Amino acid sequence: MSIFNKVRQQASDATQRMLRLGGDFKHPISDAADEPDYVDPEAMLQHHNYEELPRVDFWGPDRPTTTYIDADSGFITASTEGNGPLPDNYTIYRIYEDRANRMGNEPLYTFKRNGDWVSKTGNETLADIRAVAKGLMHLGLRKGDGVAFMCHTSYEWDVFDAAVVAIGGVLATVYDTDSDEQIRNIVNNSDAILLMVETKDMRVKAKLAERECPTLKHIMCMETGAMDELKEYGRNVTDKQLDERIDSIRKTDMCSIVYTSGSTSAPKGVEMTHEHYCATATNLPTYMPDLLHDKRNRVLLFLPQAHSFARAINYICVASDIHLYIANGIKTLTADLRVARPHIMIVVPRVLEKVYNAASQKAGEGPKGRVFAASVVAAQKYMEELSDKGHASRFATMRRNAFDPLVYAQVRDALGGCAKWIVTGGAPLDPDLMAFFRGAGIPVYEGYGLTETTAPCAFNPLSVPYHQGSVGIPFPGFQVRIGEGNEIEVKGTAVFPRYHKNDEATETSFAKDDWYITGDLGRLDDDGFLYITGRKKDLIITAGGKNVSPGPIEEVIQRCPLVSQALVLGDKRPFISALITLDDEAVRPWLSSKGLNPDMTMQEAADNAAVRAEVQKWVDKANEGVSRAESVRKFIILPEQFTQENGLMTASMKVIRPKVLKRYATLLNTQMYTTRKPEAAAQH
Numbered sequence: 001m002s003i004f005n006k007v008r009q010q011a012s013d014a015t016q017r018m019l020r021l022g023g024d025f026k027h028p029i030s031d032a033a034d035e036p037d038y039v040d041p042e043a044m045l046q047h048h049n050y051e052e053l054p055r056v057d058f059w060g061p062d063r064p065t066t067t068y069i070d071a072d073s074g075f076i077t078a079s080t081e082g083n084g085p086l087p088d089n090y091t092i093y094r095i096y097e098d099r100a101n102r103m104g105n106e107p108l109y110t111f112k113r114n115g116d117w118v119s120k121t122g123n124e125t126l127a128d129i130r131a132v133a134k135g136l137m138h139l140g141l142r143k144g145d146g147v148a149f150m151c152h153t154s155y156e157w158d159v160f161d162a163a164v165v166a167i168g169g170v171l172a173t174v175y176d177t178d179s180d181e182q183i184r185n186i187v188n189n190s191d192a193i194l195l196m197v198e199t200k201d202m203r204v205k206a207k208l209a210e211r212e213c214p215t216l217k218h219i220m221c222m223e224t225g226a227m228d229e230l231k232e233y234g235r236n237v238t239d240k241q242l243d244e245r246i247d248s249i250r251k252t253d254m255c256s257i258v259y260t261s262g263s264t265s266a267p268k269g270v271e272m273t274h275e276h277y278c279a280t281a282t283n284l285p286t287y288m289p290d291l292l293h294d295k296r297n298r299v300l301l302f303l304p305q306a307h308s309f310a311r312a313i314n315y316i317c318v319a320s321d322i323h324l325y326i327a328n329g330i331k332t333l334t335a336d337l338r339v340a341r342p343h344i345m346i347v348v349p350r351v352l353e354k355v356y357n358a359a360s361q362k363a364g365e366g367p368k369g370r371v372f373a374a375s376v377v378a379a380q381k382y383m384e385e386l387s388d389k390g391h392a393s394r395f396a397t398m399r400r401n402a403f404d405p406l407v408y409a410q411v412r413d414a415l416g417g418c419a420k421w422i423v424t425g426g427a428p429l430d431p432d433l434m435a436f437f438r439g440a441g442i443p444v445y446e447g448y449g450l451t452e453t454t455a456p457c458a459f460n461p462l463s464v465p466y467h468q469g470s471v472g473i474p475f476p477g478f479q480v481r482i483g484e485g486n487e488i489e490v491k492g493t494a495v496f497p498r499y500h501k502n503d504e505a506t507e508t509s510f511a512k513d514d515w516y517i518t519g520d521l522g523r524l525d526d527d528g529f530l531y532i533t534g535r536k537k538d539l540i541i542t543a544g545g546k547n548v549s550p551g552p553i554e555e556v557i558q559r560c561p562l563v564s565q566a567l568v569l570g571d572k573r574p575f576i577s578a579l580i581t582l583d584d585e586a587v588r589p590w591l592s593s594k595g596l597n598p599d600m601t602m603q604e605a606a607d608n609a610a611v612r613a614e615v616q617k618w619v620d621k622a623n624e625g626v627s628r629a630e631s632v633r634k635f636i637i638l639p640e641q642f643t644q645e646n647g648l649m650t651a652s653m654k655v656i657r658p659k660v661l662k663r664y665a666t667l668l669n670t671q672m673y674t675t676r677k678p679e680a681a682a683q684h
Contacts, residue, residue: 067526104126137245138237144168434469487521553622565581567655
């Protein structure tokens with residue numbers, strides 16, 4: 001070791017001793033942890049100290065959050081007061097119209113076009129919406145007609161969306177990564193008369209819908225000039241005709257169907273009205289005026305607006321005074337952050353995990369790596385004290401501050417350097433990762449919501465004290481309670497009324513007193529803060545926020561003659577995977593037919609390349625009907641089956657998912673989901 005390196009090592013060791021940093025460091029990334037991706041219901045911490053209820057807190061101006069025991073149900077309940085009822089004619093179009101009236105000559109959207117950043121003012125945006133809406137009227141779109149829309153997040157997405165719903169159309173959203181089967185299912189379920197796609201490649205995918213969807217009359221493609229075509233047609237429609245149509249739309253009219261399950265066999269669409277989106281959009285700026293009514297603030301949008309989360313955020317921002325930047329996508333996010341330098345960001349946990357991993361890999365394994373590890377512990381301990389005691393000790397504060405210029409400032413710069421409120425949703429965020437970011441002075445706040453609640457139904461505004469692991473208080477206009485079996489139930493203006501053409505699913509999703517049953521498990525403390533403790537339903541939400549229904553994928557894999565069971569996984573994970581078991585009685589004759597040893601052990605069969613290749617064929621078939629984000633990227637064949645004897649199956653022959661995850665936790669964390677080495681990551 002050189003003298004320089006020796007001195008540097010001694011300095012690092014001395015720093016670590018001084019800051020009392022022992023062996024309590026571990027990377028706060030879920031796919032590298034030693035715990036399975038579920039919460040054991042038996043281990044749930046519940047709140048039962050109700051002596052001081054009801055309790056009223058004011059986290060927003062004149063908007064109380066009340067926590068109480070409901071007299072009728074006996075359930076602990078929290079509610080945050082929202083705005084009063086909206087006028088009957090208040091629709092999504094009015095949000096854009098109001099923005100143009102308030103600050104029409106100031107930039108509303110900034111986005112990249114032909115390699116250059118350009119801006120559109122509120123007036124220009126409204127003019128584009130009206131021009132496209134006229135073209136749709138000329139095309140014959142009537143109030144209540146379905147329009148399927150496949151496009152990545154962009155200025156064109158916002159304009160076309162607003163134009164459709166302004167004249168009473170019902171927009172059925174299609175992810176830009178969806179398969180041809182998913183497009184067909186959505187077009188059929190929504191009875192769409194028009195399918196608008198963004199690219200020529202998407203137009204090719206739409207051929208199945210074109211052949212098999214009887215209501216579909218038109219398919220248009222933005223890449224080949226569809227928006228300009230609509231504007232040209234719109235010249236035949238007068239402003240008076242357009243305004244008469246717009247004025248005929250009511251807040252209670254359905255404006256959209258948003259699909260949540262990812263299933264290719266029976267898409268489940270959530271019916272949304274103008275009131276759902278408008279109530280969400282107008283409540284938040286009133287609740288957080290200092291942030292959202294400051295026109296100097298900027299937001300960067302990049303999540304897919306086919307989902308209610310990003311779409312609702314767009315409406316909220318238009319209803320406020322802030323300036324919206326639209327990123328080109330995840331791949332260009334780093335460069336877009338340098339341009340937008342946003343004060344507000346809406347992210348999914350995977351984005352924050354990537355930021356953390358990039359900082360960790362940059363630090364490496366040497367002295368810089370040890371300093372980074374020390375900074376993680378310092379941030380987490382600082383926030384732990386804030387959560388437990390309401391303030392941090394002098395030592396924890398000093399230790400945290402020591403790392404600010406060395407580590408935390410660089411991470412803040414990677415996120416644009418101006419962040420005031422970073423909201424993460426779509427999937428749970430690891431509490432340890434949250435503690436690192438918050439301790440590093442990066443304002444990450446977790447929220448909770450579902451498509452059925454028009455995205456946010458609980459959130460952490462800037463004014464609330466830090467509660468580690470909590471997704472916050474009820475969003476303005478919402479009530480949240482903990483019902484039977486610790487299941488989270490929600491009520492509010494922005495809660496959906498029904499699933500489209502699915503009465504059975506609608507009926508089972510509401511309690512007798514009309515509260516929506518979320519399928520998630522949780523607890524409320526006496527401050528009204530909600531904690532998610534588990535998932536009752538099997539719907540998988542990846543770390544990237546993609547909802548995946550495992551059933552249809554499992555069904556296809558299980559059609560393989562060699563397969564006994566398939567369990568699709570991926571909740572809070574970076575990709576979808578599967579654990580697969582073999583049918584002993586089917587495997588042995590198959591091995592013999594292939595000239596292989598039929599007497600090999602099941603472990604040998606599970607490891608056999610020929611067996612794996614046969615299973616792979618069926619995994620590939622399952623992947624054909626779903627998007628890449630929903631496809632099985634990796635699978636492991638197990639040498640044993642899930643049975644009642646080993647506790648992995650119920651008496652009714654259903655696999656007990658939490659117990660499987662717990663039993664194979666080590667396998668999943670060491671073989672299925674492993675953190676790539678920096679060298680491997682660089683090659684990708």
